[in-house]
Amino acid sequence: MELLLILFLGKPLWMWLLFMALIIGLLAFDLGVLNRTDHVIGIGESLALSALYISLGLAFSGFIWWQMGGAATAQYLTAFVVEKTLAMDNIFVIALIFSYFAIPPQYQHRVLFWGIIGVIVLRGIMIGLGATIVAHYHWVLYLFAAFLMVTGVKMLFASDETPDLSRNRLISFLKNRLPVTDSLHGHDFIARLPREEGGKKALYATPLLFALVLIELADVLFAVDSVPAVFTITTDPFLAYTSNIFAILGLRALYFALSAILRRFAYLKYALSALLVFIGSKIFIAKALGWPKFPPEYSLAITLAILATGILASLLLTREKRNPAE
Helix, strand or coil: CHHHHCEECCEEHHHHHHHHHHHHHHHHHHHHHHCCCCCCCCHHHHHHHHHHHHHHHHHHHHHHHHHHCHHHHHHHHHHHHHHHHHHHHHHHHHHHHHHHCCCCHHHHHHHHHHHHHHHHHHHHHHHHHHHHHHHHCCCHHHHHHHHHHHHHHHHHHCCCCCCCHHHCHHHHHHHHHCCECCCCCCCCCEEEEECCCCCCEEEEECHHHHHHHHHHHHHHHHHHHHHHHHHHHCCCHHHHHHHHHHHHHHHHHHHHHHHHHHHHHCCHHHHHHHHHHHHHHHHHHHHHHCCCCCCHHHHHHHHHHHHHHHHHHHHHHCHHHCCCCC
16 A cells, blocks of 8 residues: 555656556557447547547546646646647648558558557656656756747748658668568558568568558657647646646547548647747746746636637638538
8 A cells, every 4th residue: 555655756656557547448448349340430439539538638637636736737737738739730740641651541540549559658758757857957947948939930930831751761761671561451560471582471561550650750759849848837747747648649539530621720830839939938927927937727728718719710711712512
């Protein structure tokens, strides 16, 4: 019993174990019950699964309130919303990767599922390292904040040109060093196939594996923005990690619904830009006003307002641009 009360990254071990048990149970239910067989996930199923994850993420804020109080709850919810908003950009990249490798819809969930496993591990490592650095060198938060503000401004003026994956160096590197098959072999990431000479079989990487590797790489690149963002909201590793994982779980589930209407979010980039600048500027605003820190409830309200403005602007301004046949 005393073992469960040992502090790990500032929180009792039992809180971490409870969270991980919940996530493992959700993933087991997802793969073992809802998606035991490969099938095309429709918009209705995508929305229902996403609603489940979002509801659980919001319900977890009740646990945060019970254990840590109202201020921590506001920080958790702000981090949850910010991470979900920033991860929206990741959906565009995932759709591009699936399109480039011609991954059929019935196999896309399998790639996203195993991608989530990678996110859970990689985000844990990055947040753990970030928390350690911030605990020893608090001034690093100012670097994080400045980085977010610069990133937000750069995003505002970034080109909307679609990247050409055929020139991706990682793909070229892997193809030059791994035996590769250009065709899919069911839902296998690696297939055992006969060599051209002789009858012996060898292991070959399939396009499904390449898609998974690129999605994991995209998660790492997006974490470069989201991890500093969450630490400017809260320096508590438990709040940072749990909000990140719940946000990503819900958004991955929502992918199959959002991928059909990606073009309707044409103006979301401007909201993301404003959100990064705001999140980065909070620490400087609080210092200028003499506050010990920016009030969490103000941060949550402003974050929701920026996100809502971006979504509404996108939906309203792209409404008349739809093809009448649709």
